[in-house]
Amino acid sequence: xxxxxxxxxxxxxxxxxxxxxxxxxxxxxxxxxxxxxxxxxxxxxxxxxxxxxxxxxxxxxxxxxxxxxxxxxxxxxxxxxxxxxxxxxxxxxxxxxxxxxxxxxxxxxxxxxxxxxxxxxxxxxxxxxxxxxxxxxxxxxxxxxxxxxxxxxxxxxxxxxxxxxxxxxxxxxxxxxxxxxxxxxx
Numbered sequence: 775x776x777x778x779x780x781x782x783x784x785x786x787x788x789x790x791x792x793x794x795x796x797x798x799x800x801x802x803x804x805x806x807x808x809x810x811x812x813x814x815x816x817x818x819x820x821x822x823x824x825x826x827x828x829x830x831x832x833x834x835x836x837x838x839x840x841x842x843x844x845x846x847x848x849x850x851x852x853x854x855x856x857x858x859x860x861x862x863x864x865x866x867x868x869x870x871x872x873x874x875x876x877x878x879x880x881x882x883x884x885x886x887x888x889x890x891x892x893x894x895x896x897x898x899x900x901x902x903x904x905x906x907x908x909x910x911x912x913x914x915x916x917x918x919x920x921x922x923x924x925x926x927x928x929x930x931x932x933x934x935x936x937x938x939x940x941x942x943x944x945x946x947x948x949x950x951x952x953x954x955x956x957x958x959x960x
Contacts, residue, residue: 806884808912808943809900814882818906819899820844823922825858826933827940829949831918833870838863838954842922844874851875852885863956901939910936916945926955 825840834840840858847853852874859865875886875894886894901910908928911920921936928936933952941947 805914806896806898807914808898808916810880811883811899811902812881814899814902815906816846816876816882819882819902819909820846820852821924823909823924824926824955825920825953826923826928826955827921827937827950827952829917829919829945830951834858836861837868838865839956840953842920847873854887863954900943901936908932908936910939912940912943912945916943919943919945919950921950 822841822843825834825837825842828834828837828840830837837858837860840856843855843857845853845855854870854872854874856870856872858868860868870889872887872889874897875888876882877884877886883899885897885899887897888894896913896915898912898914899909900912902908906924908921908923911922913919919940921933921940937947937950940950
């Protein structure tokens with residue numbers, strides 16, 4: 775196959791991946807600049823989380839019914855399933871299955887999330903409440919953030935408090951999008 779036959783967008787993505795790999799993008803606690811929970815009970819964190827608010831990646835623009843589920847795999851990695859509808863509540867169902875890798879020495883709170891081998895994106899659990907009913911996942915680049923809960927909706931005052939936390943981390947909360955959720959079982 776000739777390089778000219780590969781779509782330009784794919785060439786750009788592949789080039790970015792190569793640069794990231796060659797640039798030594800190892801995730802280390804010393805490089806993390808967002809808050810990190812002091813300790814995460816990994817088994818308790820597992821299970822489904824509804825995405826309530828997000829500064830979206832290009833894949834997450836215009837999403838509905840977004841749920842991220844985690845399952846601890848026998849090898850210690852985290853099997854992740856991200857499902858959502860694109861464009862509407864009844865839009866096409868989408869599914870992604872990245873794998874999470876807990877970074878050693880972080881009390882389970884910093885992960886490398888791998889969508890494409892060998893790249894692992896920084897994934898920091900910056901907040902989880904004592905009951906494990908709400909969480910904020912952040913990144914040092916402050917490009918993406920996820921506000922998630924165990925229920926499809928949370929009350930407005932709770933959401934506002936979580937948004938305030940995100941703002942205090944240095945994020946531009948004007949980019950934050952509330953994800954529409956239906957309470958129907960899935």
